[in-house]
Amino acid sequence: MRYDDLDGLLEHIWNYIESGVIDRANAMTTPAFATAGPEGPNVRTVALRRANRGSRALIFHTDARSNKISELEETPSAVWMGWDADSSEQFQLRGRTTIHRSDEVAATMWASLPDDELAFYFKPKAPGTPAEAPGSGIQPGAIDEAEARRNYAVVRTVVDEIKWLYVGRDPEEERQAFYQWDGQVFCGEWVVP
């Protein structure tokens, strides 16, 4: 597409993000997820599990004891970011994040997990805890499934702001758009990149 129409571009952005859940070549499949932590900002790669334009929601899951969770409990604002080196596009999505442990959101996502992913939650010691030797910390026999389930959390961000950047081969091709949710729709404008 030619990037010169704000409505068409917004359509393209959401199509791209929603494709991230299934298309492994997409930059939103494993985006950077930034939070505010006690030592300043923090960022790590997460796996996008659900994306929905209608609800503006992006979802990943993680160990409920990880530092992402404690950081989000303190500061729920988060940014998801993907950089597609092939198409030279950057996607930045800011929103408010909620944590789901024992509600229906968490139960539905837990039920959808394949067996090999359940394994990640069979860790008696929390992520970040010192370990005597290199290893995953997974010990299926040491804890039962109910405890593994308690180690599981779903993280859901409702997007309020979208920043999109295109970097051409020629510096003069560069362009940037910024969208803000006004309660009804995303209002877009071009900005200097």
Next chain:
Amino acid sequence: MRYDDLDGLLEHIWNYIESGVIDRANAMTTPAFATAGPEGPNVRTVALRRANRGSRALIFHTDARSNKISELEETPSAVWMGWDADSSEQFQLRGRTTIHRSDEVAATMWASLPDDELAFYFKPKAPGTPAEAPGSGIQPGAIDEAEARRNYAVVRTVVDEIKWLYVGRDPEEERQAFYQWDGQVFCGEWVVP
């Protein structure tokens, strides 16, 4: 390499990071750079320009008027993060960041810029400013080289903490190491991933 030796792994990590400056297939070539902003965390992709194990320094450059700069002036703590999907490794580097505009660091980096990259600094309006139409904002005739030079800043982070994560195909292969600078050396330990 087999990841079971903390000293060998640290060597591997720095070799990898230093290679990011020249090897375009490397995840540290265009890492995520996270800062603390007024609305919470922020993160974008930057281009790694210099990396040096001896000085523990990582460098990129940007428009001095961009929000990265104002965010770092407020909170100098930053995290660089690269995710290598091929080797299933994640690199996270936290440190204190300094901004260089008119000192020797900035002058040396400015002098090393190829002509096509100089173009980025010929923008009369600051990045993030609303624009009437999609475009780069670059106007070579509108400002002179001295003004372009004033729009240029070098951002340098001295790394204090390194977190390295390996995610195998099998969840049980996962492992994580954490290193902290003690004033003399990086002290490493294994942690639960």
